[in-house]
Amino acid sequence: MPVPLGYYLGLAAIIFTVGVIGVLVRRNAIIILMSIELMLNGANLTLVAFSVHLQELSGQVFVFLVMTVAAAEAAVGLAIIVMIFRNRESVNVDNLNIMKW
Amino acid sequence: MSIPIPSINIGAILPEIILIATAFVIIFVELFAPKRWRLGIPIICFAGLLAGFYAVGSLWGETIFAFGESVTSDNFALFFKFIFLLGALLVTLISVDYLKREGIYHAEYFFLILLSTVGMMIMASSLDLISIFLGLEVMSIALYVLAGFNRTDPRSNEASLKYFLIGAFASGFLLYGIALLYGNFHTTNLGEIFALLSGQESLSIIGLIGIVLVLIGFFFKVAFVPFHMWVPDVYQGAPTSVTAFMSAGPKAAGFAVLLRIVIYAFNTSSPEFTNLLWIVAVVTMSVGNIVAIAQNNLKRMLAYSSIAHAGYVLVAVVAGGPVGTSAAMFYLLVYTLMNVGAFSILIVFGKRGEDNLNFSDYAGLASKYPLGALAMTLFMLSLAGIPPTAGFVGKFYVFSAAVSQGYVTLAVIGVLNSLISVYYYIRVVVVMYMSAKPAEKFYFTYSVPAIIALIIAAWGTLQLGILPERWLSLAKDSIFSFLL
Numbered sequence: 001m002p003v004p005l006g007y008y009l010g011l012a013a014i015i016f017t018v019g020v021i022g023v024l025v026r027r028n029a030i031i032i033l034m035s036i037e038l039m040l041n042g043a044n045l046t047l048v049a050f051s052v053h054l055q056e057l058s059g060q061v062f063v064f065l066v067m068t069v070a071a072a073e074a075a076v077g078l079a080i081i082v083m084i085f086r087n088r089e090s091v092n093v094d095n096l097n098i099m100k101w
Numbered sequence: 102m103s104i105p106i107p108s109i110n111i112g113a114i115l116p117e118i119i120l121i122a123t124a125f126v127i128i129f130v131e132l133f134a135p136k137r138w139r140l141g142i143p144i145i146c147f148a149g150l151l152a153g154f155y156a157v158g159s160l161w162g163e164t165i166f167a168f169g170e171s172v173t174s175d176n177f178a179l180f181f182k183f184i185f186l187l188g189a190l191l192v193t194l195i196s197v198d199y200l201k202r203e204g205i206y207h208a209e210y211f212f213l214i215l216l217s218t219v220g221m222m223i224m225a226s227s228l229d230l231i232s233i234f235l236g237l238e239v240m241s242i243a244l245y246v247l248a249g250f251n252r253t254d255p256r257s258n259e260a261s262l263k264y265f266l267i268g269a270f271a272s273g274f275l276l277y278g279i280a281l282l283y284g285n286f287h288t289t290n291l292g293e294i295f296a297l298l299s300g301q302e303s304l305s306i307i308g309l310i311g312i313v314l315v316l317i318g319f320f321f322k323v324a325f326v327p328f329h330m331w332v333p334d335v336y337q338g339a340p341t342s343v344t345a346f347m348s349a350g351p352k353a354a355g356f357a358v359l360l361r362i363v364i365y366a367f368n369t370s371s372p373e374f375t376n377l378l379w380i381v382a383v384v385t386m387s388v389g390n391i392v393a394i395a396q397n398n399l400k401r402m403l404a405y406s407s408i409a410h411a412g413y414v415l416v417a418v419v420a421g422g423p424v425g426t427s428a429a430m431f432y433l434l435v436y437t438l439m440n441v442g443a444f445s446i447l448i449v450f451g452k453r454g455e456d457n458l459n460f461s462d463y464a465g466l467a468s469k470y471p472l473g474a475l476a477m478t479l480f481m482l483s484l485a486g487i488p489p490t491a492g493f494v495g496k497f498y499v500f501s502a503a504v505s506q507g508y509v510t511l512a513v514i515g516v517l518n519s520l521i522s523v524y525y526y527i528r529v530v531v532v533m534y535m536s537a538k539p540a541e542k543f544y545f546t547y548s549v550p551a552i553i554a555l556i557i558a559a560w561g562t563l564q565l566g567i568l569p570e571r572w573l574s575l576a577k578d579s580i581f582s583f584l585l
Contacts, residue, residue: 009284016277023270032266039273043280050284059283062231066276069238073269076245080265083249084258093266096259099334099401 008049016042029084029091033077040070110167113174114226116156116182117219123149124215131208139208143197143550146211150190153218157182170290171229176579177364178226180430181357185225188349188437189218191554195445196342198548202453203340205251214346217243221354230279230289230315233358237275237322240351241268247346248339254454260338267321267331275318281311295365316377323355325381325415326388329408336404341451344400345444348407349437356414356433360426363418364580378419379511386412386518394525399447399458402525403440406484409522410436413499416515420502427576428498434572435483435495435565442558443480446473449551452544460532465539473545474533476559483562485526486519491565498573 015038022035044063051059085091111118126149127142157179164175192214200206220240227233245268249261279289285308286294298304304312321328336344389409396402414436417429447458450466450473467474483490496519503512565572 012280016273019273023266029262029266033269036266036269036273039270040276043273043276046277046280047283050280054284054287056287058231058289059280062279062283062289065231065235069235069242069272072242073238073272076242077265077269080245080249080258080261083252084262087253087255087258093262096262098256098259099337 005049005053009046012042012045012049014042015039015045018042027092027094029081029093030078032093033074033081036077037070037074040066108167108169110165113160113165113167113172114223115160116153116186117222119152119156120149120215120219120222123152124212124219127208127212127215142208142211143193146193146215147190149215150186150193150218153186154183154190157186166228168232170292171232172223172226173228174226177361177430178222178357180576180579181225181353181433182222184353184434184437185218185221185350187434188346188353188441189214191437191441191445191558192342192346192349194550194554194557195345195441195448195548197550198546199340199342199448199451199551202451202546203251203455204453205340207250210247210250213243213247217247217346218350221350221357224354225357227358228291228361230282230291230294234272234276234279236354238272240354241272241322244268244343244347244351247343248335250343251340254338256338256455257340258338260335263331264335264339271318271321271328273318274314274321278311278314278316278318281307282315285311291362291365319355319359320381323352323359323411324408325411326385326408329385329388332408333401333404336407337398337401341400341444341448341455344404345441345448348403348440348444352407352411353433353437356411356418356429359418360429363421364426375419375421378415379508382412382415382419382511383514384412385409385415386515390518390521393522396525397459397461399460399463399529403443406522406525407440409518410440410484412518413496413515416503416508416511417499419511420499420506420508422502422506423577423580424505425502426580427573428495428502430576430579431565431569431573432495432499434576435491435562438558438561438565439480439483439490439492442555442562443477443484445551445555445558446477446480449473449546449548449555450543451546457540457544460528462540463529464532464536466533466543468539469543470545476555477533478530479559479562481526481529483566485523487523489563489566491562491569494566494569 019035019038019042023032026032044066047059047063081091127145130138130142160174161179166173217240220236223236224233227236245261245265248264249257251257283289285305286297324332386409389405389412393402393405414429414432417425483492486492486496500512500515
């Protein structure tokens with residue numbers, strides 16, 4: 001018996017929400033980056049589930065593109081975090097407070 | 102499941118191809134050519150952008166679809182591509198000596214500027230949610246790196262990380278929204294989505310959540326209030342030339358997508374959507390202008406002013422129709438010229454390390470550098486919307502579009518906001534001309550390319566202010582070819 005579409009969508013929504021909460025609650029830049037990846041993967045799971053359900057391929061093709069984008073984003077993000085760590089030996093986003101109005 | 106073979110029409114993306122080729126030429130020159138060639142890299146970049154202008158000109162007037170109707174090259178897209186190319190060209194000119202002064206002269210800078218411009222171009226010509234997302238990411242990822250280009254400056258680092266985290270967070274929302282829309286409408290093509298929308302009387306809950314998430318993602322990127330908190334920090338921390346670039350192109354690219362959606366949805370009248378944009382426009386203008394008054398740092402003041410200007414453009418988007426859309430496009434062109442002009446003054450009179458960006462550092466500038474002060478006055482008057490500058494004409498068309506479509510209250514709020522903004526723009530002029538206590542020392546960087554960029558920006562600001570008809574009719578043409 002195939003797993004119904006609603007289960008996939010529910011799981012994807014939960015993963016996405018965990019990601020959003022992670023971004024808002026955690027203070028370590030690397031964990032925030034990981035939470036953003038969770039958000040993207042929740043969206044990917046939704047796309048694949050819909051694609052299989054609708055018997056339409058463009059959703060799955062989009063997932064490949066999103067994975068590429070996510071990899072590029074992670075590469076740039078980690079490079080930025082390394083740069084910050086070199087200059088101030090901390091990746092806590094609460095310490096990023098040079099500019100305030 | 103069958104895979105239809107899409108019709109590929111390479112000619113439609115000629116400007117993008119030229120810029121990508123130029124970007125890779127730059128990287129290969131940097132890697133393999135002798136050291137002294139590196140000074141020629143800005144010239145290669147400049148030549149590539151000029152070739153891009155030529156490609157845009159040669160494609161003008163035709164509507165070509167490419168890659169299975171996911172990308173198009175119509176006058177609407179080409180007008181926006183012209184704005185992006187203009188922004189990139191001016192930024193390339195002002196960057197050369199600025200980068201040398203700050204000690205961050207690397208070829209990657211020009212590479213990233215070109216790639217970011219390509220991303221914006223893809224956004225402007227996309228007809229499909231997938232290609233919109235890809236264009237947005239190509240643009241943003243290059244911008245994250247550019248914001249942190251001054252690696253050793255902690256402010257630049259901070260700007261880069263803040264921009265990255267907020268931008269990636271927003272892309273997450275956008276992507277999830279696109280996934281839900283795909284599930285609801287069984288397609289990612291904008292035209293098909295809106296055809297379905299106009300047929301059906303009410304939207305399912307999944308489709309509604311999808312639209313809301315996509316809008317949140319876009320509002321973050323274009324920085325509408327209440328999704329604007331990253332703008333001042335990122336604009337202040339990023340290198341000034343990058344700030345000039347960020348304030349012009351990416352904003353116009355976001356509006357290109359928004360306008361395309363509004364034009365497509367034009368037949369499907371949706372009062373909720375218009376009401377939402379109405380409220381966002383009012384809040385964005387007001388918050389941007391009121392907070393800008395309190396700023397002492399010029400870059401931060403221009404950051405808040407850019408939020409307010411996004412609000413003005415949104416007024417034209419709310420007005421909609423050919424009048425509103427062409428007013429928005431004209432305003433974005435004007436904004437690119439005057440804003441990059443204002444930033445080039447900050448670059449020319451900046452000091453290494455960017456410590457002299459407060460109002461007091463420009464006190465009495467007019468007595469020492471009258472021409473520089475005159476140019477800054479021109480840009481400030483234009484940003485404030487005072488005739489005979491382009492800013493006045495732009496605002497006039499935006500507000501008259503709003504009035505003609507029946508949004509009188511919105512236009513009145515816009516004009517009131519514009520009055521508030523006069524205070525802080527004129528303050529710059531007052532400080533430069535009538536300060537009792539002039540700054541001790543001005544740091545003038547003599548840079549021929551930056552002066553050329555200043556002349557182009559000042560000439561454009563005056564030209565569009567005195568003789569706007571030609572450009573306005575170009576903007577109108579691009580809408581009409583699109584509606585047919």
